Amino acid sequence: MKYEIPLVRPYFDSEELEEIKKVLDSGWVTQGPKVKEFEDKITDYLGVKHAIAVTNCTSALHLALISIGVKRGDEVLVADFTFPATGHAVLYCGAKPVFVDVDLKTYNINPELIEEKINDKTKAIIPVHTFGQPAEMDKIMEIAEEYNLKVIEDAACALGARYKNKYAGTIGDIGCFSFHARKGITTGEGGMVVTNNKDLAEKIRNLSVFGMISAWDREKSDELIIPKFTDMGYNYKMSDITAAVGVAQLRKLYKIVKRKRELAGYWDDKLEEIELIEPPYVSENVLHVYQAYVALVDKRINRNKLIEKLMEKGIQTQIGTYASHIQPVYNSKDKCPNSLEIFNRSLALPIYYMLGEEDIDMAAMHLKKVLEDLK
Incomplete structure (x- = not known):
């Protein structure tokens, strides 16, 4: 269906085409120099030491979990209100996602509920920076340190967001970003893993290309290199064509975030004038980048019917995201x-x-x- 006002629309111009043309003209279109350029620009922007470009944020989370040693029989605490990719990444490792409830105002994991879920099997915490608003990272990091747990930030929606002047995704042990079509900047599909830990970065990079030296690294050598497959890796590498779009998009990030924050403020003012709906709450200590603008309708309103009625008017809206613990795939007993x-x-x-x-x-x-x- 074609909407008069869609929910989201990516912002492209001639810059993306110019960057893609450079890659096509180079003759090297798989993972190579443009991916390296994109990774370097992300490290510069975030102020981190290492960035590994991958196919999507789901693969980023999967690699992050493997790199810290999560395996069958382990448990990982996951913010419940999230797209199920977060929980799926835990399942991919043979581990069990244990879902932690969220704060009703911020939609983010409630740190006060984390400790009661920790046991001898717990290996990590995955806070989700929901819709671009960072979670309460200080409290989460304190708990992780006390119990010797790793923290993997699901920053899929939060490139450019800040928590107390620290960029989301740079506070825990590993941060994972998404460049899906609905994110702040997009490459269609794509993801990035960032960390300041050299050993973790090397392991993640190796696992993202089948557990071998990448083709581009071999191409640069003056000697014949026949790679050895030291680990059971995955084909999670990003292509240079995808990275070309990312390089162009990253130059637009500041103005995209600035504009979306302006629009969010305008929406806030509008919703204050409308009954039966609440604008999203924003914590004082964060910079929210509004990957999505997600309000709460009154309990008396049938939200699904509301979406359908607005659809008839040419206005595209959508649910926020998912309560993971009720999804059948997890067979979860968490409340x-x-x-x-x-x-x-x-x-x-x-x-x-x-x-x-x-x-x-x-x-x-x-x-x-x-x-x-509808009331």
């Missing part, structure tokens, strides 16, 4: 009532770089009318 409530009440509203205030005015007008009809 996360806040996550479940947010799952049932959250509404993602249109927000993207080219969206105009007049578009929000129209969407808000229809939203107000539909809410009144």
Whole structure:
């Protein structure tokens, strides 16, 4: 269906085409110099020592977990309100995701509920920076240090977000980012693993290319290199064509975030004038990058019916994300009532770089009318 106002739209211009042309003209289109350029630009931007470009954030999380030794029989604490890729990455390792409930205001993992889930099998914590708002990392890191646990930040939605002036994804042991089409900047599909730990970085890089030396590293050598496969790695490498889009997109990150924060403020003002819906809460100590603008509808409103009615008006909205513990694949006995409530009440509203205030005015007008009809 074609929407008059879509939920999201990526922002591309001639810069992406120019970068892709450079790669095509070079004759080297798989993982190579453009991936290295993209990785270097990410390390410079975030101020980290190592970045490894991969196929998506799911593979980033998988590699991160393997690199810290998560294996069958282990448990990993996971923020419950998240796209199931987070929990799936734990399953890929043969481990068990243990879901921790979230704060009803921030949608992020509640640090006060973490310790009760820790046992002898627990190896790591995965906080999710939900929709681009960083989790309460100081408390999470304190708990991790006390119990000798690793912290893998699921920063899929949070490139550019800051927690107390530290970039999301750079605070824990490893950070994982996404460049999916709905993220702040996009390469269509793509991901990045970042860390300051050299040993972890080397292991992740090796595992991302079948457990061998990459073709580009072999290409640069003056000698014949026949690689040895030292580990059971994966084909998780990013191509230079994908990285070319990433290089161009990264130059746009600042203005994209700036514009989306302006639009979020405009949405906030509009929702204050509308009954039966609450604008998203933002913590004082963070910079929220609004990968998505996710409000909460009143409990009396059928959120799914609201989405359908707005669809009829040409306005695309969507659920926020998922309460992981209720997904059948996990067979979980965890109880996360806040996550479940947010799952049932959250509404993602249109927000993207080219969206105009007049578009929000129209969407808000229809939203107000539909809410009144549904109450």
